[in-house]
Amino acid sequence: MLGDRLRRGIGRADTRPVIGAAFSVTLASAQGGDEMAFACLFRDVQPPLLRYLQVITPEAEDVAGDAWLQVVKGLPRFRGGEEAFRAWLFTIARHRAVDAGRARSRRPDLPLAVTEVAEPPTAPDTADLALEAISTRSVLALIKTLPPDHAEIIMLRVVAGLDAADVARIVGKTPGAVRVTAHRALRRLSDLAERAGVTQ
């Protein structure tokens, strides 16, 4: 089981589009009101969406729900493939996260999301980061220690599976800047992992 997990982690990711060739059919079914088809779309994108939002906002589940509600409303008008669908959903989610952050900033009694996200770790437990016991949550915790724009781009490029052009549109940068930032983020992440004793 552990070996499978490690092998699965090498150069592969399960949050990449999994519907694949059947996406257009699934999308059409969902647009026609097929609840099971919509469930397929949900299961395909919800895990990476939730993890992305956990990096950029403390209200990940609420924001994800708001994003899906907006998707439900706009689904009949959507046109595009699976990558475009993900880009659309993550764009909506980011906007909802920004709105949620603004709403929180107007409520002084609640902690600000930015400071919570940008705080240096709760550094993940070294044991959790050991390759033998690496987990989604522990890696997410490590990614959260990166600068916010680094963390966001890593999540959008790697976890969400969006290409540089889509990520650039979402975060408001050029594709070249996205690529450079992604490289820096990965190098910093590797450095952090080494300091934490994860890498050898």
Place this chain on the structure above:
Amino acid sequence: MPGFPFPGRPGGELDEPLLDMIIARRALPPDAPQEMHDLARMLGAVAGPAEPGELAGEAAMRAAFSQAASSAGISSAARRPVRRRRPRHRGEDRSRARLAAVMVVAAAGLGSVLAAYSDVLPSPIQQLAHVAVAAPAPHSSGPPQPATMGTGRPAPRPDPAASQPAPGPRHSAGIAPLSGHATSSHPQFTPGTSRPTGYPGSSASCAPSRPPSPSPSEKASTHPTPTPWPTAVTCGGAPRGYAVQPTVYPDVP
């Protein structure tokens, strides 16, 4: 500023191809630095499959989806994609109107024939029916229906042997000639040149390598397979004989 090197490795820019591979989630070459493999492994963990709790909101979202679909007039039972309805042709409307008229007349005529065979019609009419559809000749015991020929005396009973066949097509009294369309139960549809595409199905699979299986109605369809959409979609059962499946034009950017 070029990327700072990995610990122990000069020239960080040399790692960029490997970093691009990691970002693209492609397998690294076996001789790639260990830290690259470790990095890929870490990111693979965070990009793994759904974990417990991550799909907890599915039921609520499905309910919201169903509610939205219902309010938009689309039920999950319909399972039809957004599509443009095929415009109804004038010929179809005319055919249906003609069919309705014919059926009304046919019903009236059928009643007349039955009455003729029951020998309950007035004698002149019964006589006509006798000639036309071989109904019984007017019977003296029937209802008193003095049929005169203008002389005040009952008309002589015609000699069957001398009766001449009615000129023209043999029509039962009161029954209008049936048009060719009356024999068909349904308007004549020509199967569309393009089959409906993207018919949704409740069996849309979430499995990445298993496309939805076609419904029996889809399997029995004689419509040509469209491109590029797969045929393996259930449509919720359009009745056979009715080529009213609309054409779907999914918009592809």
